[in-house]
Amino acid sequence: MNFLTFNDMLRRAAWRLPDHPFLYWSDRKRSITYAQGDLLSDKVAGALSELGVQQGDRVGIFAHNGLDYVIAMFGAWKLGAISSHISVLQQDNLAYFAQDSTPSVLIYTGDLHHVIERDRPKMPSIKHYICLDGEKPGSKDWNTLVESAKPLPPVNVSDEAPAHLSYTSGTSGKPKGAVLAHGHTARATHCIAERLGLSSQDISMGPTSLASSYILVANLLPSVHRGCYIGIRTKWDPEVIWDEMDQLGTTFFVGNPIVLTDLLNISLKRGRKPAALRLTVSGGAPVPPDLKRAYYDTLNLPLVESYGQSELGGFVALGYPHREPEERMGTIGPCLPDKEVRIVDENDREVPIGQAGEIVIRGGFMIGYWNMPEKTSQALRNGWLHTGDMGCMDSEGYITLLGRWSERIVSHGKVIFPRKMEEALYKHPSVRYVAVIGKPDPVAGQLPKAIVELYKDKPSVTGPELLEHCQKLLGAENTLVEVEIIEQIPMTPTGKIGKADLQQRENSKYQK
Numbered sequence: 001m002n003f004l005t006f007n008d009m010l011r012r013a014a015w016r017l018p019d020h021p022f023l024y025w026s027d028r029k030r031s032i033t034y035a036q037g038d039l040l041s042d043k044v045a046g047a048l049s050e051l052g053v054q055q056g057d058r059v060g061i062f063a064h065n066g067l068d069y070v071i072a073m074f075g076a077w078k079l080g081a082i083s084s085h086i087s088v089l090q091q092d093n094l095a096y097f098a099q100d101s102t103p104s105v106l107i108y109t110g111d112l113h114h115v116i117e118r119d120r121p122k123m124p125s126i127k128h129y130i131c132l133d134g135e136k137p138g139s140k141d142w143n144t145l146v147e148s149a150k151p152l153p154p155v156n157v158s159d160e161a162p163a164h165l166s167y168t169s170g171t172s173g174k175p176k177g178a179v180l181a182h183g184h185t186a187r188a189t190h191c192i193a194e195r196l197g198l199s200s201q202d203i204s205m206g207p208t209s210l211a212s213s214y215i216l217v218a219n220l221l222p223s224v225h226r227g228c229y230i231g232i233r234t235k236w237d238p239e240v241i242w243d244e245m246d247q248l249g250t251t252f253f254v255g256n257p258i259v260l261t262d263l264l265n266i267s268l269k270r271g272r273k274p275a276a277l278r279l280t281v282s283g284g285a286p287v288p289p290d291l292k293r294a295y296y297d298t299l300n301l302p303l304v305e306s307y308g309q310s311e312l313g314g315f316v317a318l319g320y321p322h323r324e325p326e327e328r329m330g331t332i333g334p335c336l337p338d339k340e341v342r343i344v345d346e347n348d349r350e351v352p353i354g355q356a357g358e359i360v361i362r363g364g365f366m367i368g369y370w371n372m373p374e375k376t377s378q379a380l381r382n383g384w385l386h387t388g389d390m391g392c393m394d395s396e397g398y399i400t401l402l403g404r405w406s407e408r409i410v411s412h413g414k415v416i417f418p419r420k421m422e423e424a425l426y427k428h429p430s431v432r433y434v435a436v437i438g439k440p441d442p443v444a445g446q447l448p449k450a451i452v453e454l455y456k457d458k459p460s461v462t463g464p465e466l467l468e469h470c471q472k473l474l475g476a477e478n479t480l481v482e483v484e485i486i487e488q489i490p491m492t493p494t495g496k497i498g499k500a501d502l503q504q505r506e507n508s509k510y511q512k
Helices: 006-016 034-050 067-078 088-101 110-122 142-147 182-196 213-226 238-248 257-270 289-299 373-379 419-426 463-474 499-508
Strands: 021-025 030-033 058-062 082-085 105-108 128-131 162-167 177-181 203-206 229-232 252-255 279-282 303-307 340-344 357-362 385-393 399-404 409-411 414-416 431-441 445-454 482-485
Touching: 006 034, 006 067, 006 182, 006 213, 021 034, 021 067, 030 034, 030 067, 034 067, 034 142, 058 067, 058 088, 058 110, 067 082, 067 162, 067 229, 088 110, 105 110, 110 128, 128 142, 162 182, 162 213, 177 182, 182 213, 203 213, 203 238, 213 229, 213 252, 229 238, 238 257, 252 257, 257 279, 257 289, 289 303, 289 419, 340 385, 373 385, 399 419, 409 431, 409 445, 419 431, 419 445, 419 463, 431 499, 445 463, 463 482
Parallel strands: 021 229, 058 082, 058 105, 082 162, 105 128, 203 229, 203 252, 252 279, 279 303, 445 482
Antiparallel strands: 021 030, 162 177, 340 357, 357 385, 385 399, 409 414, 431 445
């Protein structure tokens, strides 16, 4: 069966809606139409071809969010190359990603030139550096290359061809490059657009990193399917973005629980939501049920929770853009039509409804991890993607995520997943971020401990007071043993709370 490629998607949108707005880069107040986006990405493909890029080659992108970032992606895809995404938050590890993915070209933003100069000797595969902000020593100017490019050469890109190399968060070891093909991802994002009810009348805003596959499958590709006007943002600034959304008529917002909490708070401060906003979508981390309730109850807005991974090119599950019954407020939603989802035990046998197990998927996922055949075989054994996430499914197919198997806490031989304790702490108005980890204990093995970051502009609270708060909600036998408050919770390059860093920090206290 043949599916669309990303290139087909853009060309068809440009054919149907040539003059319709395509991309809006809110930081620079710069926008282009679908016809312009199709033409510009053709030119980028032509420019890359002149630099020797061929089908299957990697084109590295090490840049802040921006309009040119998206055009660079489509230009690489039209040539049959693989866009390899390196987060700007991984500046200290740039050489590792370049050595792993071996791009022949690296596209970057000017403020990162000092990082390029530092690591240039360690990145021998890169033949050409392209700076998005003008010519730099040893680098070519993006605008000059694009403007002077020869026509795009005829290239036949298969729907089975690799398109996108997105690195995992590295929560359980070194980041792995998940390689996504055109076809399965195109089909998955078509299903996402259907479930969200998107149309060409919608205007989006997605401020999270384009280096993550989440923004690709939640904002960019579903919107291209429907010809939406797609908003991207370099810097997250809740006050400024709220105003922009209100003025532009933004109808749906794609973010993670962190930025969605900020958006909620600024909306409450202003006394209303941005005028045209009808839908919010969250991903990257579990959504506290109270955050969903707050969106429904105070803003009359659906907060649609998604659950996916870099390995998918889509979602395991996605909610609907309407309020669910209270008993499902803690669930994500059912799977989408492009995938089959099961909950299995340690022997890959499906467990009964309501019982916890590992979430596995069949029907469209990554080609594999880049240059990691053993890791690929382990993750894709028996034709199923093994997510490493624990969850359960109800009789209607709604999935509740319990947590990563690697983040479980084993206390007195009992397996504990942190989510309920984290949700209890999020109910306290002074708590901004929470991570529950295992505190080493000579008798129990591990005991559940919370690390918390507080809001700067809300009343202060102590660790013991938060512990008491949690105990009241969960009962003394099902709660934490300690709450530690720190100045700033560490984050991964994909915007998730850095639990691995916090666990390592905790373990080091006991490694004498």
